[in-house]
C-alpha cells in the first residue's frame with residue numbers, strides 16, 4: 001500500500017506522498033482545534049494560539065455537525081469553510097474537517113481544506129462511505145477514517161478498503177471509542193483491543209487516537225492520550241476552544257489551547273523501535289516470559305488431564321458436571337490468592353471462568369461419549 005510520511009520541515013508538518021515501507025512517523029501527529037466552527041473570531045483565535053506551538057500539525061474545525069438530536073447546534077455549514085481555511089493560512093497550520101457526503105467533499109476541495117476526515121456516524125454507513133470515496137476518486141488528498149460508532153472492526157476495515165479501491169492511499173484511521181450500554185467512566189468505550197487488532201492486521205496504517213470523544217471529559221484526556229502513546233498509536237486529535245465551557249458543542253470535553261499545549265508537553269512519547277542497548281535487556285525479559293508461557297501451557301495440559309479423569313468419575317457415579325459448591329470454592333480461594341499477590345482480581349476471575357468453561361466442555365464430551373448411538377436407537 002502506498003502510504004505517506006509526516007516529516008517536520010522548518011518544525012511544521014509537511015504531508016508528502018511517499019511509496020516507502022515501513023511508514024516513517026518520527027513524531028506523533030497532533031491535531032487540535034474546536035469541536036465546531038462557531039464564529040470567524042473563535043476559529044481564528046484558536047488557530048493563532050495553537051500556531052504558537054510547533055507541535056500542532058493539523059487544525060481541525062467541525063463545519064457540519066452530525067448531532068444525535070435535532071434542535072442542537074448542527075454546525076454553521078459551508079460559510080465556515082472560509083473561516084477554517086483563513087485561520088489555517090494565518091496560523092500556518094494545515095486544515096482538516098469532517099465530510100459526510102459528496103457535497104461536503106466538493107465544498108472542501110473548492111475551499112482548499114488540506115485533509116478530510118470521515119466521522120464515526122458516517123463510517124457506519126457503507127453507502128455514505130462509498131459516496132465520499134467516489135467523490136474523491138482521482139483526488140490526491142489525505143483522508144482520516146474514524147471507527148464506526150459500533151464496535152465492528154470489519155466495518156471499519158471495509159471503509160478503508162472503499163477508499164483504497166478508489167486509488168486513495170494517503171489514509172489514516174482514527175480511534176474515537178465505541179457506543180456502548182456500559183462505557184464505564186467514558187463517553188465512548190475505548191475497547192482498545194479493536195484498534196490493536198486493526199494495527200496487527202494493517203501495520204502500515206497510521207492510527208490516531210481521539211481522546212476527546214472517548215472521554216467526553218477534559219479531566220480524563222491526559223490518561224487516555226498517554227495510553228494511546230503507550231500502545232504505539234501515531235497521533236492524537238484533541239478538541240480545543242478559547243472558552244471551552246461556553247462552546248456550542250462538546251463543552252465538557254474541550255480544553256483551551258494553553259491547556260492543550262501543557263497536555264502534549266506532559267506526554268511520555270514511546271517508540272516501537274528497540275535500539276541496540278535496550279534490545280539485549282528486552283530480549284532477556286522476553287525469554288523469561290517465553291519460558292513462563294511454556295510452563296503455563298504445560299500446566300493447563302496437566303490440569304485438563306485431571307479434568308478428563310474427574311469427568312469419567314462423575315459419569316461412572318451419576319454425578320452432575322457442575323458442582324456449585326466446588327466452583328464457588330475455586331473462585332473464592334483463587335481470588336483471595338490473587339488479591340494477596342496484588343494481581344488484578346477481574347483478570348484472575350476471567351481466567352478462572354475461561355478455564356471452567358473449557359473444563360465443562362471436556363466433561364460434557366466424556367459424559368456424552370457413546371450417546372450418539374443411544375439417540376439413534378431410541
Ligand code: PEP
Nearest residue numbers: 062119120121146176213
Ligand atoms: C468530531 O470529531 O467532532 C466528531 C463528531 O466526532 P465523532 O465522529 O467521533 O463522533
Ligand code: MN
Nearest residue numbers: 035239249250
Ligand atoms: Mn466534538
